[in-house]
Amino acid sequence: MLCDQPDGGGEQRRVIGVTDDGKHIGDHVGRQHKVGQRPDQRGFHMHRGLSVERTIVRGDQILGERQPRRERVQLSPGDWVLQNAGNSGVGRWVIAFAKERGLKTVSLVRRPEVVQELTAAGADVVLVDGEGAASRVAEATGHAKIMLALDGVAGNAMPSLTGSLSPGGTLVVYAFMSEQPGLANPRDIIFRGVTIRGFWLESPEIRNSPKLVEAIKAGARLAAEGKVRVPIAAVYPLTAAKEALAHALKSGKVLFQCS
Secondary structure (H helix, E strand, O other): OOEEEEOOOOOOEEEEEEOOOOOOHHOOOOOOOOOOOOOOOOOEEEEOOOOOHOOOOOOOOHHHOOOOOOOOOOOOOOEEEEEOOOOHHHHHHHHHHHHHHHEEEEEEOHHHHHHHHHOOOOEEEEEEEOOHHHHHHHHHHOOOOOEEEEEEOOOHHHHHOOOOOOOOEEEEOOOOOOOOOOOOOHHHHHHOEEEEEEEOOOHHHOHHHHHHHHHHHHHHHHHHHOOOOOEEEEEEEEHHHHHHHHHHHOEEEEEEEEE
16 A cells, blocks of 8 residues: 655655555555554555556565565576566566566456556567467567466466466466356366466565565665556545446556545
8 A cells, every 4th residue: 555644744755555355455445544653564665756656566566576576486596587467567566576686477367458558568579368368478488488377367268378388387476357267178188297386475485575575665666766566546535445446347557646
């Protein structure tokens, strides 16, 4: 969650909070709490010149920073990372962090009209998900080795990722926007050794890691430098929480303006 909040001296200070369950702020509008007053919420002051519209809610930058984890999948500059939900907040942060590390990205999206936008945002390859996705990924990357894929959709979208991974590759599932069980092809798992594992932002391993603060600071720096931008559908006052939630459930990323 991100708000502009009075600092006690009549000035505004910008605070980004990481909530206790890692969910989008829309999941919390029913809980009556104040920013900075929860013992389980961590706040970090942001650059004063950073606009609200250029800042991510719900700690997406942490997820984007932590997903290509060197401890589990060895990645070097020039390697490829594959993801679906490329136009989501997380997807855009993955693109930004990957570029920062010298990695290349393949982003699968649902709508062809966002291909050019994501390419302009720094994505190396953007493809519309669907039939033949694995062969199109291979062609677009020159049949490059892809050892890491990130899944934020699950359901019928999963086979496009497992089928595109190289033998021994890893699929990290961090969300299931489809609200459906993931459907992986057994051939990929049995004969090509593809591994599927989960990522949860609020697991003890992540919450207790010193890299958490490092990731937030890195995300704040990238946003301040204008290297990542997630389109914001609307900004609502806290008094319009019900309307904000309805908007968020329909489409787009919604922010609260705290005053």
